[in-house]
Amino acid sequence: MFSKGCIPDVVTYSSVIDGFCRGGKTDQAKKKLHQMYKYGCKPNTVSYTALLNGLCKNGNSLQAREMMNGSKEERWVPNAITLRRGSSQLQLKPIY
Helix, strand or coil, X not given: CHHHCCCCCHHHHHHHHHHHHHCXXXXXXXXXXXHHXXXXXXXXXXXXXXXXXXXXXXXXHHHHHHHHHCCCCCCCCCCHHHXXXXXXXXXXXXXX
């Protein structure tokens, strides 16, 4: 994309992250999340929820739990969907 002069936005990145996760390539998805920061595109809750789901579905629940616990440091706020999915997949108590 960059070579063609097209700069991806948060929606494009989130879609790519989700695609990598659905394909079992969570390491690639995490790299894309870090690339977003590198190129000045701030990930949103959708970006993080896609990665969270991917980590859980691909057997990386410890990394997903760490991601949920570090949400304040990363400056993202899980929404109701993230919390519902995260709590069911990680067997956490819902936060209300």
